[in-house]
Amino acid sequence: MNRLFYKYHRWLAIVCALPLLLTVMTGMTFPIAKALHQRQLAGFLIHLHTLETFGLGDFFPILNGLGLLGLLITGIYMTRLFREKRAHSQYL
Structure with missing residues (x-):
């Protein structure tokens, strides 16, 4: 069962990496553009x-x-x- 979770985790990480990177980068640069009064850039970044x-x-937000x-x-x-933690039989 553990192997199955590793497989799904690896697959999800590959599929989600690019959309999450896009979300993180635009989410970080939006407040900077807003603070620099770059309204056009801020609007583009939020879109x-x-x-x-x-x-x-x-x-997109639901899929993310x-x-x-x-x-x-x-x-x-x-x-x-x-x-569950297993009891070690060597101590019994």
């Missing part, structure tokens, strides 16, 4: 941030969120935080 530029403004949720679930599972 690019949500991919409204390509008509995906309604779906689902991808992050999947990465979070598979990543937490792989840490083995919620597994």
Whole structure:
């Protein structure tokens, strides 16, 4: 089962890397452009941030969120935080 989570986690990471990078970069540069009073650039960045530029403004945030949720679930599972600890028979 653990191998399956590694496989899904790796696949999700590859698929989600570019959209998340775009979201992070535009989210970081938007306040800078706004502080420098670059309204046209700030407007473009916010449209690019949500991919409204390509008509995906309604779906992109949901897909980003689902991808992050999947990465979070598979990543937490792989840490083995919620597994039962086995008693070592050598001490019994």
